[in-house]
Amino acid sequence: MSIPFLLFFACAFISVLGAVLLIFAREPIHSALSLVLVMMSLAVLYLLLGAEFIAAVQIIVYAGAIMVLFVFVIMLLNAGFEERTDWSKIAKVVGLPFSFFLLLAIAHMLSRSDIGTVVANGAGAPSNDAVSTRALSAALFQQYLFPFEATSILILIAILGAWILGRKE
Amino acid sequence: MSVVPISYYLVLSAVLFGLGAVAVVFKRNIITIFMAIELMLNAVNLAFVAFARAHGQLDGLVYVFFVIVVAAAEATVGLAIVITIMHNRQTLNVERVNLLKF
């Protein structure tokens, strides 16, 4: 068992644990914190896959900003106790089996794809941070310039929307 | 070359996705449901990165970048809506927000 393997299984276990905790937590704040746990472990997995930039962005943006925003809102709304209502008959009956079936189906499909058997590396080769980040940003600003600018406008719209929604009438 | 076969990452991605779907269906707090959706997005990101590594191209990473950005924007607006709901209906139970029915 080499270290990457051990690291992979550890992080995989932690992420699944976090997801399960998210499901079974009674308080939303506990769900938020378990989600942070999941994101941290995913960042490690990204590092294992050689995507350093993405790992960094995951920590900084996702765990550091988005989850913080979630926690802020939870605290703001005092989202504490979750009352037990059970009005959706179909969710009760169909939800669980189908969700697990979904899980299994995707897993099955992915595992059986060619990816699984081929230890692909292609031309990308192993992680080399300088090259990787630079190449990524080069791609962002050349090939993917239009989406890049568009998403910046999207963020602007989101800010405006949030501001309008949050105004006192 | 990844020592760990890429398919393992993909299975993990599928598992996380499924768990997120379970949480979306079963949780009643709006914010919790939101967080479950974020979990599903993360699972998808993992799949993207794994494929990027498998094919040796960085297009997958670009997509992940954009997913994260858009998720941020979406979380912003969504939480603003949640706050509005709390203002108007004084509840965060998604089953109580059911006026859009026949």
Add this chain to the structure above:
Amino acid sequence: MPLLNHIWIILALPLAGAAINGLLGKTWPKSIVNTVAVGSVSLAFLSVAELVREFFTLTPDQIPFVGNYFTWMTAGPFTIDFALQVDQLTVVMLLVVSFVGMLIHIYSTGYMAYEDGYYRFFSYLNLFMFFMLTLVLGANLIVMFVGWEGVGLCSYLLIGFYFLKKSAADAGKKAFIVTRLGDLGFTVGILLAFWTFSSLNFHDMFAKVSAMPSETMQHSGVLTAICVLLFIGAIGKSAQLPLYVWLPDAMEGPTPVSALIHAATMVTAGVYMVARMNPLFSRSPLAMLIVAIVGAVTAFYSATIGLVQTDIKKVLAYSTVSQLGYMFLGCGVGVYAAGIFHLMTHAFFKGLLFLAAGSVIHAVGGEQDMRKMGGLRKQIPVTYWTMLIGTLAIAGVPGFSGFFSKDEILDAAGSGPHANLTLWILGLAGAGLTSFYMFRLFFLTFFGESRYDHHKVHPHESPKNMTVPLMILALLSLGGGWVAAPHLVGGTDHFEAFLHPVFAAYAPQTAGIEQGVSLAGSAGESGGIAPSPALELFHAITGPPVIVALAGFLMAWWFYIRKSEVPEKLATSLHGPYELLLNKYWVDELYAAVFVRPLLWISTNVLWHVVDEGIIDGIVNGVARVARESGGQVRELQSGNTRSYATWVVVGAVGFTVLLLALLGMAVH
């Protein structure tokens, strides 16, 4: 020959009268309505007279003269033209229908003078004339059938003229429905005729049938079937047993209607049809026997009912049924000309009797029950004398028209080629009964002490427009038979000779006996010696028909003039038979129980409740209910519950994933 080229004018005149009066007459004063109605019928009669004059200028090979006006319908081999034909039989019928019709129109101007719906009455009456003339002029079975149905319609309209009175409306319906039963047979007969002859023109049919062999009693085939079916139609239309029940009820209509339609013209349509189709009937002994039996039995049966009726019009109605029976008896024993002769004389004297009865009813202020009449002899003299002539005619007193026609029929029934002893006895008995009940009617009405309320009823003679037609008809009842008179003394029966071509043209050749023609007197002719005319006359005047007529007269005189308590004593002592006859053998009740009530029950319970409400409404409402309920089920999906929606999303995603898996799996292998 201008009019012969435009025979349709005779039809157009009454039709125009009907249309004008019907559409425009509501607000017109009576004088204008009268002018239109009587005028159109009079013009029709004059046209008929002109047509007859032109007819006599035709050569024998031009007869029957057919005018073909347009092709009405074609469907493959089936072609029907609107064609009118004129031959000797048509001439006789045309004259009778148009002349008697004209007289009755004139009479109606007086009788209906104070009735509501005056214009409507004349519109219907004109329409009837149109249809009756179409029936008589038709050159093929379909045009005849148009007339046939049309007169049925007019009969319904006129019987139910006082439609606000329930009994009148019911009588109209009864007439229409019962004759419809007969028409069913008629229609099937037409179909069978077309199937056999591929044409419904009389000319073509008769040409084909003359090439066919006669059928025999043992070996009846399609000709018999056609004849019997057509005769069923005649049973309905001419009120024979068992479909006669509508005619007595039809007396609900105004008296001129009873005179015209139910005595003189419409009910004789059946006889005309049988006479017209004589080539077919002559070749089917079984059909002729059926016709004769039905005629004779009806004649006797109906006379028995007439013995005890108390309504003056009902007696005349049963008498009409009975006399129609004689006409069919005549056709059934082969003397078609005698049957038509009786039709003509019957139109005269029965029309006269009905009109006179109408005059009596008019005089006593609307009363129709003879028990409330009496002693009217001195007060309505014209009506008295004309009715006397009519009664003498129908009883068959020698010299009057009815004597000649009835005598010929009974003669043929007794000793002609198709003679039948039973039928002769029935006919004879019927003649005796006829004499009895007609004189009974006459005595009860005009003799004895007056049984009406003197304070309320003041009998008065009818106006001129009613009495003049009476007098004209009386003249015809008196003298209308003399065309056949020479025959009695060994000369020619001119009427029969005139009609001879119609009945001989397609007659089957049977061992030298020609039907319908007796150039030597048949009564008494037995060997080579020709008897003297005086002896012939003596034989005729003292023959069995005259004897029974005299017997009937004497019995009526005894019962109602001399010893008027005898009828009541007989009624109580023969209580059973009396009740049977008074209640018309309970036939109406029988029909109601056997046919009408079950049908009504089926209509209500099966067709209405089960089929209409249950099945049809059920299906229609069911479709709506299914749509509504399935919609109701589907809309429950929109529950507003987000978790449900999320679940459905997951379900959809699973489905899609499985689909992809399957496709990928199939692609890989």
